[in-house]
Amino acid sequence: MHDEIVANLNRSRGRSLSTRFLWALGLPAFALSLASTTVSGLLPVVLSRSAGPAGTGALIAIEGLFAILVPLIVGPWSDRIGKRLPFVGFAGVLGVVALTLMAVGGLLAVLAIWIALFQVAYFIYITAYFALYPDLVDDEHSGRAQGAQGSWRGIGLGLAFVGGPALLAVWRGAPFLLAAVVMLAVTPVFAMIVRRRVASHGKGHDASKDVGSVRRLLRDPRLRWFVLCNALWEAALAALRAFVVLFLTVGLDKPTEFASLALGLVVVAALIAAPLSGWLGDRYGTRRVLVVSLTVYGFGLLTPAFSQSVWLMPVVLAGGIAAVTVMTLPFALMMELLPPRDHGAGSALFGVSRGLGLLSGPIAAGLCIALLDDGLFEDTRGYGVIFVVASVCVLATIPLLSKLTPRAEEEPSAA
Numbered sequence: 001m002h003d004e005i006v007a008n009l010n011r012s013r014g015r016s017l018s019t020r021f022l023w024a025l026g027l028p029a030f031a032l033s034l035a036s037t038t039v040s041g042l043l044p045v046v047l048s049r050s051a052g053p054a055g056t057g058a059l060i061a062i063e064g065l066f067a068i069l070v071p072l073i074v075g076p077w078s079d080r081i082g083k084r085l086p087f088v089g090f091a092g093v094l095g096v097v098a099l100t101l102m103a104v105g106g107l108l109a110v111l112a113i114w115i116a117l118f119q120v121a122y123f124i125y126i127t128a129y130f131a132l133y134p135d136l137v138d139d140e141h142s143g144r145a146q147g148a149q150g151s152w153r154g155i156g157l158g159l160a161f162v163g164g165p166a167l168l169a170v171w172r173g174a175p176f177l178l179a180a181v182v183m184l185a186v187t188p189v190f191a192m193i194v195r196r197r198v199a200s201h202g203k204g205h206d207a208s209k210d211v212g213s214v215r216r217l218l219r220d221p222r223l224r225w226f227v228l229c230n231a232l233w234e235a236a237l238a239a240l241r242a243f244v245v246l247f248l249t250v251g252l253d254k255p256t257e258f259a260s261l262a263l264g265l266v267v268v269a270a271l272i273a274a275p276l277s278g279w280l281g282d283r284y285g286t287r288r289v290l291v292v293s294l295t296v297y298g299f300g301l302l303t304p305a306f307s308q309s310v311w312l313m314p315v316v317l318a319g320g321i322a323a324v325t326v327m328t329l330p331f332a333l334m335m336e337l338l339p340p341r342d343h344g345a346g347s348a349l350f351g352v353s354r355g356l357g358l359l360s361g362p363i364a365a366g367l368c369i370a371l372l373d374d375g376l377f378e379d380t381r382g383y384g385v386i387f388v389v390a391s392v393c394v395l396a397t398i399p400l401l402s403k404l405t406p407r408a409e410e411e412p413s414a415a
Helices: 002-015 019-025 027-060 062-081 085-104 108-136 139-170 174-194 213-217 221-251 256-284 286-300 302-306 310-328 330-337 343-372 385-395 398-403 407-414
Strands: none
Touching (some): 019 108, 027 062, 027 085, 027 108, 027 174, 062 085, 062 343, 085 174, 108 330, 139 330, 213 343, 221 256, 221 330, 221 343, 221 385, 221 398, 256 286, 256 310, 286 330, 286 385, 286 398, 302 385, 330 343
16 A cells, blocks of 8 residues: 555655756755765865875765765664655754864864765765655656756865865865755755655655665565665776776876866766756656666776876866766666655665675775885876776676566566
8 A cells, every 4th residue: 555655655756746857856966966975085185194005995885884974874763754855954964063173174083973974964965865756756757856956966076176276276175065055955955945846755664674774675586686786886987986087187197177167068068968868768768868878988987097188188078078977877777666655765775785886996996096106006006996997896787787677677578
């Protein structure tokens, strides 16, 4: 009965969805992307001299531990009480506090505490926020919803990578303070916008049914394969995000202005690719679009690893567009695999898969940099290897996509 209620609710909401609402629903992705990219993308620049590549990768990989643990609590808990916004509000406040404390700075050990506090806030926020998508968006609109979210995420990524280095040159704490202000502004605005549409997706259910809800989802082999694929996609992205600024400023010895320009071009590509990929996913199928994107992304990553010629910039931009598609569509793919219930648990499982990648990506990349800084990648002080690490992660998932048959395609054949 609960499944039928949720399915009917989603169908009725899906018919009334507007483009304006889909963009409003994506608004927190801007604040979350700005904050997380500032922490994991710019913090390594601050830490590189004191911690080194391996130590920096390990410190940033703290994010992965919280990505695994926090969603397992928050997702089923939000299912049980039937509400998401209280978690979003609490996490928003906690995130603002953590980012402000990071701006103030301190000793390395103290900074590690503020990073941990931020990661707790971030994963409470994003788990509850992602669970709103299957609550409010049906499968028919999932691609476009994720496309709108991807555009907001691209704007946050751009502000962090393009404006961040410039702010960093003015004051070390400025990028973190900007992220705190944006999160403080966005969270209450988002809550006011969606509050009318957010209804309890049921009155909750017996707490005993939540025990092992994520484990129950993992009985589906498609979701197990999805966890592996998404972990590898996140590992690739986490490795790049943690060290790409250092690749440009240390490996290539370019000024921060060059780093901002180069990353700005990728962000422009992201703003074009995110809504387009969502539309393509809804029209032609998420898996088909991902196969093409993963191929371009995976092989495109090898270009900057072995050559930094400006004439290869079109190849890099094509890879950037494909990368944005891979960033945009995974949750839409998971929505197609989930049963019409346990949306919080599904969001938790998505968070766990991300956590596995966030944990392994920076550590693997940091160790490879440390080992190869005077070998094959000596010209870039080892940082060029991050693209090889990311490429291997991406290309390994292409043959696995055939195992991710959407629920809608299986049901007719089962009947």
